[in-house]
Amino acid sequence: MPLLSPPHPGFFEVLATRRAYTTLLYLLCSMVTGILTFTYAVTGLSLSLGLAILIIGLPVAAAFLAGTRLLSVAEVHLLKALVGAEGSEAPTLLPAGEGWLARLKALVTDRRTWTSLLYFLLLLPLGIAYFTLLVTLLTTGLALLAVPVLRLLHLGASFTGDLGGVAWVTAHPGLAVALCGLAGLALLPLTFHLALLLGRFQVWLARHLLIRA
Template sequence: MPMLSPPHPGFFGVLASRRAYTTLLYLLLSMATGIFAFTFAVTGLSLSLGLAILILGIPVMAAFLGGTRLLSVGELHLLKALVGAEGSEAPHLLPRGEGFWARLKALVADPRTWTSLLYFLLLLPLGILYFTLMVTSLSVSLSLLLAPFARLFEAMGWFRGWFSADLGGFGWTFLHPNLTAFLCGLAGLALVPLTFHLALLLGRFQIWLARHLLVRT
């Protein structure tokens, strides 16, 4: 059974979906995992190519390519655990073969070894994009959602100055601070589930990318 994305929940139903929160966690962690994967890929490639003319380069290359396959299996398990990838399709950790040289030859000849390496090189820019989108979207949506409470506390004399009705320099916001706070709250109420839907869509894209680069050759 191929690895597939799970079904998408309803607009507000996404707030009750555990998968939405775990997918968001995956996307927030993706910058750190992307830095690690990119560093591993670039360092391993540099060492393997630099030591290729020496006999020491053979075990270094074998360790690097084997580590690439190990990371690919780990990434697939992470996608299944956090993003919710469904299906039993999973690659072998190492190609089949009798003896070290046969396995090394199969490891080098297997296209999935190199597509997995490409996946890890792409993980850094994608991770930065995911992290930036999620942090920005969460910050904006939660700030708007909390605007009515900030206005209420300010009207009661608490935390005076926390709520500012100056939105983009429009003077009418100062004349109608309560209406402004209410509209901000409605916008935040819509943006919070939209943030989780965006996270699920990005998670589906990551599953698609993993299905084509980590699983299929």
């Protein structure tokens, strides 16, 4: 059974869906995991190529490529646990072969080893994009929702100035507060829906680079 994304919830139903929060957690943490995997990939490649002329270069390169396969297995299980990817399909830890020499040759020639490495190199820019976009949307949505709450509790400042160059805000402060609340109420579910869509994309990427390469 292939690695698939679960069905998408309704617009406001997403706020009560556990998978939306775990997917958001995965995407926010992907910047940290992207930094770690990118550093591992670049350092491993540099060491493997730099030590290629020495005897020690072969075991270093073999350990690096085997570690890449191990990380690919861990990434797929993490996607299944947090993003909710369904299916029993998972990458094999090491390619089949009779004897360690045959397995080593298969590890180097297996396309999945190199596509897994590409996946981990891509995880850094994707993780930065996910983190920046989702944190911006979350903070904006929560800030907009806080406006009517603070206004109701008389804790927030009133609209006494020309906010953002919109003069009618000063003339209709109540309407401005209501619009902020409605915008925040719409933006938060949209943020979680976007997180689920980005999680689907990450599952698709993992399926093609970590499993079906």
